[in-house]
Amino acid sequence: MYNYDLSGRNKYYTLYSLIRDDILRGKIRGGERLPSKRAFAAELGVSVVTVQLAYDQLLAEGYISSKERSGFFAESVAEGLKKQRPAAVKKEETKEGEKFIIDLVHGNTPPNMFPFSVWARLIRGVLSDVGEHLLERVPCDGDKQLKRAISAYLYRSRGIDADPRYIVVGAGAEHLYGVIVQLLGRDKIYAVENPGYGKISSTYALNGARFTPVGVTDKGIDISVLENSGAFVAHVSPSHQFPTGVVTPVSARSRLIEWAKSSGGYIVEDDYDSEFRLTGKPLQCMCGLCPEKVIYMNTFSKSLAPSMRLGYMVLPPELYERFLQIFSSSANFVPLFEQKALAQMLDGGYFERHINRLRNYYRTIHGALIKKLAALPEKCEVVDTGSGLHVIAKFPDAKSDGQIKLLAAARGIRIKCLSDYLLAPMAGVEGCAVINYSGLTQELLSKI
Amino acid sequence: MYNYDLSGRNKYYTLYSLIRDDILRGKIRGGERLPSKRAFAAELGVSVVTVQLAYDQLLAEGYISSKERSGFFAESVAEGLKKQRPAAVKKEETKEGEKFIIDLVHGNTPPNMFPFSVWARLIRGVLSDVGEHLLERVPCDGDKQLKRAISAYLYRSRGIDADPRYIVVGAGAEHLYGVIVQLLGRDKIYAVENPGYGKISSTYALNGARFTPVGVTDKGIDISVLENSGAFVAHVSPSHQFPTGVVTPVSARSRLIEWAKSSGGYIVEDDYDSEFRLTGKPLQCMCGLCPEKVIYMNTFSKSLAPSMRLGYMVLPPELYERFLQIFSSSANFVPLFEQKALAQMLDGGYFERHINRLRNYYRTIHGALIKKLAALPEKCEVVDTGSGLHVIAKFPDAKSDGQIKLLAAARGIRIKCLSDYLLAPMAGVEGCAVINYSGLTQELLSKI
Numbered sequence: 001m002y003n004y005d006l007s008g009r010n011k012y013y014t015l016y017s018l019i020r021d022d023i024l025r026g027k028i029r030g031g032e033r034l035p036s037k038r039a040f041a042a043e044l045g046v047s048v049v050t051v052q053l054a055y056d057q058l059l060a061e062g063y064i065s066s067k068e069r070s071g072f073f074a075e076s077v078a079e080g081l082k083k084q085r086p087a088a089v090k091k092e093e094t095k096e097g098e099k100f101i102i103d104l105v106h107g108n109t110p111p112n113m114f115p116f117s118v119w120a121r122l123i124r125g126v127l128s129d130v131g132e133h134l135l136e137r138v139p140c141d142g143d144k145q146l147k148r149a150i151s152a153y154l155y156r157s158r159g160i161d162a163d164p165r166y167i168v169v170g171a172g173a174e175h176l177y178g179v180i181v182q183l184l185g186r187d188k189i190y191a192v193e194n195p196g197y198g199k200i201s202s203t204y205a206l207n208g209a210r211f212t213p214v215g216v217t218d219k220g221i222d223i224s225v226l227e228n229s230g231a232f233v234a235h236v237s238p239s240h241q242f243p244t245g246v247v248t249p250v251s252a253r254s255r256l257i258e259w260a261k262s263s264g265g266y267i268v269e270d271d272y273d274s275e276f277r278l279t280g281k282p283l284q285c286m287c288g289l290c291p292e293k294v295i296y297m298n299t300f301s302k303s304l305a306p307s308m309r310l311g312y313m314v315l316p317p318e319l320y321e322r323f324l325q326i327f328s329s330s331a332n333f334v335p336l337f338e339q340k341a342l343a344q345m346l347d348g349g350y351f352e353r354h355i356n357r358l359r360n361y362y363r364t365i366h367g368a369l370i371k372k373l374a375a376l377p378e379k380c381e382v383v384d385t386g387s388g389l390h391v392i393a394k395f396p397d398a399k400s401d402g403q404i405k406l407l408a409a410a411r412g413i414r415i416k417c418l419s420d421y422l423l424a425p426m427a428g429v430e431g432c433a434v435i436n437y438s439g440l441t442q443e444l445l446s447k448i
Numbered sequence: 449m450y451n452y453d454l455s456g457r458n459k460y461y462t463l464y465s466l467i468r469d470d471i472l473r474g475k476i477r478g479g480e481r482l483p484s485k486r487a488f489a490a491e492l493g494v495s496v497v498t499v500q501l502a503y504d505q506l507l508a509e510g511y512i513s514s515k516e517r518s519g520f521f522a523e524s525v526a527e528g529l530k531k532q533r534p535a536a537v538k539k540e541e542t543k544e545g546e547k548f549i550i551d552l553v554h555g556n557t558p559p560n561m562f563p564f565s566v567w568a569r570l571i572r573g574v575l576s577d578v579g580e581h582l583l584e585r586v587p588c589d590g591d592k593q594l595k596r597a598i599s600a601y602l603y604r605s606r607g608i609d610a611d612p613r614y615i616v617v618g619a620g621a622e623h624l625y626g627v628i629v630q631l632l633g634r635d636k637i638y639a640v641e642n643p644g645y646g647k648i649s650s651t652y653a654l655n656g657a658r659f660t661p662v663g664v665t666d667k668g669i670d671i672s673v674l675e676n677s678g679a680f681v682a683h684v685s686p687s688h689q690f691p692t693g694v695v696t697p698v699s700a701r702s703r704l705i706e707w708a709k710s711s712g713g714y715i716v717e718d719d720y721d722s723e724f725r726l727t728g729k730p731l732q733c734m735c736g737l738c739p740e741k742v743i744y745m746n747t748f749s750k751s752l753a754p755s756m757r758l759g760y761m762v763l764p765p766e767l768y769e770r771f772l773q774i775f776s777s778s779a780n781f782v783p784l785f786e787q788k789a790l791a792q793m794l795d796g797g798y799f800e801r802h803i804n805r806l807r808n809y810y811r812t813i814h815g816a817l818i819k820k821l822a823a824l825p826e827k828c829e830v831v832d833t834g835s836g837l838h839v840i841a842k843f844p845d846a847k848s849d850g851q852i853k854l855l856a857a858a859r860g861i862r863i864k865c866l867s868d869y870l871l872a873p874m875a876g877v878e879g880c881a882v883i884n885y886s887g888l889t890q891e892l893l894s895k896i
Contacts, residue, residue, distance in 0.1 A: 047770075049773075053774070114580070114583055123785075127571055132564050134755060135559050136559075136754065137754040172779070182655075301779075305582075307582060309780075309781055309783065322497050325459065333781060334757075
């Protein structure tokens with residue numbers, strides 16, 4: 001009955017997308033009963049868990065609903081949305097065998113941009129200076145020296161006046177999202193931006209919290225929708241939303257803070273790529289506007305090295321107290337070694353020198369990329385906010401997002417479209433390629 | 449009404465213990481309604497969250513129950529248990545100001561026992577040998593070289609034939625407990641040993657899973673109780689249970705595996721201190737008896753250094769597949785640096801040399817401790833299994849556990865009793881001090 005091919009590695013995600021597409025295309029009609037998990041697993045030759053995970057994801061995103069003792073049913077999706085939804089979502093899944101010369105989806109900073117010799121020198125210094133103290137247990141919120149260094153760095157680079165005490169160091173963004181759920185409760189609803197970075201919503205779900213996708217307008221998260229969503233937490237990226245690139249203006253920031261104040265909820269300000277503002281000054285952080293309602297969060301994985309799982313958040317004082325209540329008997333997840341080395345990198349100005357170098361590098365890449373896009377035979381409009389490491393390229397004449405990706409693939413380029421980052425159906429996002437150029441080099445560009 | 453002093457740091461835990469003791473002592477009677485969270489918070493001058501956390505813990509442990517729209521009610525606790533429960537549980541909380549010369553509760557290996565110069569040499573070697581590859585993203589299950597090194601070490605030291613593929617590296621035991629919940633589901637019931645290491649149950653609870661304490665008999669976890677508990681997972685330490693010191697015999701291990709097979713559940717074999725068997729050979733691991741039903745887990749935090757948050761588990765193949773399905777797009781939490789250095793420490797035999805040295809050291813400390821206990825003016829029987837880094841000292845003439853702790857405190861010794869590790873009321877655990885001697889030195893011993 002269901003002729004699904006689940007031969008790839010990420011079976012549950014493939015199954016989820018296939019069912020989702022069938023619902024969006026009307027192949028599975030609203031109200032139609034889906035097979036039981038066991039029967040479906042047997043039919044597809046996969047484990048029950050695979051079906052379970054796919055159903056969980058569909059449930060979380062509202063494509064299906066479950067009725068006790070009678071099973072899972074497809075939701076009715078508006079006709080209009082069905083048409084706007086690309087039919088060829090299947091093509092977004094990259095087959096293992098498929099070869100791309102250029103990956104504009106997951107890019108990492110070219111390793112030769114990392115100041116390895118400086119870092120190695122700092123590591124050796126830490127080893128001899130800190131010595132056997134490196135073996136000591138790290139307090140749950142992180143090493144004091146690193147917390148102070150981050151606080152000073154935030155002040156210099158972002159104008160954030162954060163008391164070092166309220167900074168919590170963690171093993172990267174995913175870890176900290178989980179800590180936020182443990183702090184604020186998994187019975188709460190977490191509003192996430194739609195379209196958005198899928199890891200945010202999936203990590204909330206993995207930690208047992210409910211999330212609700214809220215559309216992004218040209219002013220950031222749609223506050224009218226947020227106000228009626230029942231959400232307790234709004235997870236936003238006001239500096240540079242991924243993937244739309246939208247920068248939330250000050251007026252919308254104030255409204256967002258008003259929402260948090262009146263609802264009693266919290267804002268997670270995910271400042272994931274603020275280091276990479278290529279032109280002009282970034283807007284003031286929301287945590288500066290209202291430190292008691294905003295959890296500011298950032299990571300060094302993107303700016304230093306992907307192997308370095310180190311992120312941090314600045315907690316409102318009340319939440320910091322709660323953090324201590326829960327975690328005071330736990331040790332921090334990040335080895336003291338990395339914390340000490342990073343502290344020296346920040347205090348010695350090496351990190352900012354590195355970021356400046358990266359920024360200059362990316363300015364060149366960005367310029368060359370814009371030229372390439374302008375020279376394309378297809379009509380293309382670039383939406384460029386001068387911030388972060390991705391741009392949106394609109395192809396108004398493209399027949400579908402599938403066609404955009406196929407044309408790119410024919411040139412050896414792996415790319416995704418705005419619609420690929422949808423967590424819930426949304427109109428008006430067609431024809432926009434999301435170009436993450438963080439892994440791009442001049443050499444690669446010359447191959448296009 | 450409630451004359452509770454919550455001036456210490458860990459307010460929620462203090463509140464929880466005070467309510468628990470009042471229930472156990474009958475001061476709060478079974479069926480009695482507890483104040484609403486808001487009212488209680490206002491009365492005590494603490495935040496609502498503090499009361500919430502205390503109530504959550506009491507709920508999880510079955511001291512209170514909640515009825516929708518009417519509040520929280522104390523459960524009836526059997527009269528017999530009330531009497532057996534020490535009245536002075538409050539004294540187990542160490543006040544910030546209190547000074548002890550010797551801590552027999554939380555001990556860490558003396559730092560000078562760590563082969564720091566070897567480790568520093570390995571770190572420098574990794575830095576120059578692995579070089580810029582250290583910046584690469586680590587696969588979700590850990591560095592391949594470390595996984596192979598752990599597999600070989602497990603074979604040499606424990607006779608475990610673990611396919612390196614199924615080993616998952618994580619940021620210590622607490623992190624891995626959370627991953628287990630994400631793998632097996634928070635709708636499941638997790639059976640934990642009672643008395644037991646509180647971190648296990650509290651970490652399950654923190655991750656949103658339900659746990660049920662199951663009593664420990666002289667053969668390990670009580671399987672008859674487990675069979676009727678509705679548990680899906682049994683988290684056990686068959687090599688050397690903490691704090692009872694019980695070693696689960698082979699017959700009970702087989703029954704435990706039968707339980708997992710017939711119930712469809714899993715066993716978490718927490719082998720937290722198996723390196724420290726001081727005499728004889730340890731029993732075969734349960735994961736060797738039935739690799740498809742047992743998750744074997746261990747950590748290097750205890751044997752190497754508390755700052756090193758590095759643990760691992762060997763997953764049954766089916767669960768490893770599920771792990772990849774969930775985490776394949778996530779990076780591992782442990783920096784590659786630590787993973788490479790540990791791999792070299794294992795492969796080069798340095799770790800085993802370190803453990804042998806520690807074992808000899810602890811054999812001496814253990815001997816001296818037993819002599820000290822024998823020379824005490826109080827009647828004392830030592831229960832010694834020749835394994836792990838703690839012993840149980842029974843004081844048959846002690847009036848209460850509170851008295852044992854007060855007498856110890858008068859000598860500058862911080863100690864806990866078996867009853868302090870109870871997750872649920874249990875008879876017959878009185879008069880037993882739990883002596884963790886991992887932080888003990890000859891010098892400290894001479895001060896007693």
